[in-house]
Amino acid sequence: MSADPAIVIAAARAWLGTPYHDQASTIGAGCDCLGLARGVWRQIVGHEPTEIPPYGRGWGEIGQREVLAEGARQWMIQIDPLEAGPGSVVLFRMRENGIAKHVGILTGPDSFIHSYERLGVIEQPLTTAWQRRIAFAFLYPNPES
Incomplete structure (x- = not known):
């Protein structure tokens, strides 16, 4: 069973205005996009189940392994995008x-919330350009199930 979407959205919106900081995950002080998702996890589910190893910032990284998706798949509920x-x-x-x-x-x-370099955590329209880039989708698990 997955977490209540209204609770997830409220938790994510609490991060709005948090400055961008690479590989950080502290509400109000700084986070990157993964740090935002991790912070919401801590608010919704609880303690993070694993340490996050250092990762590269390059969005254009090419490779055979979908490392981010593999990690999410271990702890979250994967759904069709x-x-x-x-x-x-x-x-x-x-x-x-x-x-x-x-x-x-x-x-x-x-609409969606993310942490964007130079802008920090923002909520913005999910334009067609963003929609066509979605490769994977997941739900936070319900901590009570």
């Missing part, structure tokens, strides 16, 4: 042949 709705965590492939390297949380059918 076409079924992703509010409260879903989506992974974006920023380059056509690249691996998924950016994370956002859907807040509505046409």
Whole structure:
């Protein structure tokens, strides 16, 4: 069973305005896109189940392994990206042949929250350009199930 989307969205919105900081995950002080998803995990589910190893910042990274998706698959509920709705965590492939390297949380059918370099945590429209980049989608598990 998955976490209540309204609770996920409220937790994510609490991070709005948090400055961008590579590989950080501290509300109000700094986070990157993965740090935002990790912080919401801590608010919704509890303690993080694993340490996150250092990772590269390059959105255009090419490789055979979808490392971010593999990690999410271990702890979250994977769904078809076409079924992703509010409260879903989506992974974006920023380059056509690249691996998924950016994370956002859907807040509505046409909006999402993410941490973006120079802008920090923002909520913005899920434009067609963003929609077509969604490669994977996941739900936070319900901590009570």
